[in-house]
Amino acid sequence: MPTERKPAGAAAFQESVTAAITAAMFDHLAEIGYARMTMDAVARRAGVGKAAVYRRWPSKQAMLIDRVGAVMRGNLPEVPDAGSLAGDVRGFLDVIVAQTGDPRTRRIALDVLVETTRTPELGTALHDVVAEPRRTAAAAVLSRAVDRGELRRGLDRELGLDLLISPLVMRLLFATGEVDEAYLTRLTAVIVAGLDAA
Template sequence: MERNRSVLARLGGMPRKREPAGAAVLQESVTSAIAAAMFDELAETGYARMSVDAVARRAGVGKAAVYRRWPSKQAMLLDLLGAAVRRNVPEVPDSGSLAGDVRGFLDVIVAQVAEPRIKRIALDMAAETERSPELGAALREAVGGPRRAAADAVLRRGIERGELPADTDRELGLDLLISPLLGRLLLTGGPVDDAYLTRLTAVIVAGLTSA
C-alpha cells in the first residue's frame, strides 16, 4: 500500500497551475484529489471504462468540479498524464560522454516505467492509440514528446562533442534510444538489471556511432 502511495504521489501530483475560469478560483487541493483519483481509476479500470463520474466519486467531489477544470474525459487525461510525464522525465545530466549520457537516459526510463502500476497505465494507453487515432496522436505528443526531447538532448550533446557526426539521423537515433528498453519493460518482461543496461548502452552507442 505504501509503495502504491509513493507511485500515486509521482503520478497524481499537482499539474501545472491553471488559470481560474471566470471568477471561480480552482482550489489546488481539489485539483490534486481529482488527479490522484483519475490515476487510480486509470490503473484499475483502464481508460475505456473510466468515467468522469467515477473519478469525481473517488476524489470526493462533485462532477461539476471536474468539468470546471477540463471539458471532457480526454482533456483531463491528456492534461494530467502530460504533466506527470513532464515531471518524471528530467533532462539527462551531461556526463561528459555519449556512453554516460545514454546510460543516464536509460536509467531515467527505468525509474519512470518499471513500477507495475505505471506499466498497466502505459499498456492501456498503447491500446487506446490503436482504438482512437485522434487520442493516439494527442497521447504521442503529451507522453512521447517529453521523452523524445530528453533523448534528443543526448544526441545533440554527442554531436556537439564530436562523438556523433553532424548529419546523424536523429529520428532514428531517438528510436534506438527509446524503443528497445521500453519494449523490454512493457512487452517482453525480461529482467532489466545493471548488467543488461550496461550491455544495452554499449549496443546503442555502437549503433549510433556506426549509423
C-alpha cells in the same frame, strides 16, 4: 457597510480538489483501464461532486490529457552531461527506468497506448506531452556526442532517437524480463554501437 465581494466569474479551482481528482483518476485508470473509466466514477472515488470534475474537463479524454500533461511537465527528462556518449546513453536509460519502472505506471501506459490506436486524437495529444519531450532529451544526447566528435555529423537523427528510446521502452512495456544493472550495461553498449553505424 457590507464588505465588497469579489466578482464571481473565473473562480480559481481548489488545488486540493484537483489533486484528489487526479489521484482518483490514475487509481481508477490503473484498475479498470481507460475504456471502462468514467468521469462519474472518478468523482465518486475522489469524494467530490460530479460538477467539480465537469467544471474542470468536458470529457474523460480531456481530463486524461490534461492530467498526464501536468504530471509529465513536472517530470521532464534531464540527462546530465556525463562527458561521454556511453555515459550519456546510460544516464538517459536510467531516466526512462526511473519514470516508467513502477508496474502501475507501465500498466497505465500500456492501456493508454492501446487506446490511442482507437482514438487517434488522443494519440496525437499524448505524443505532444509524453513522447516529444523524451525525444527532445534524447536529441540532446546525440547533439553532445556529435559536438564531442563521438558521432558523425551526418548521423541519421531519427534513427538515433529510435535506438535510444525504443528498445528499453519495449522491454518495460511488453516483456517480462528483468531490467537490472547488467541488462542496462549491455543495452548501453549495444545502443552506442548502433549509434556509431546510424
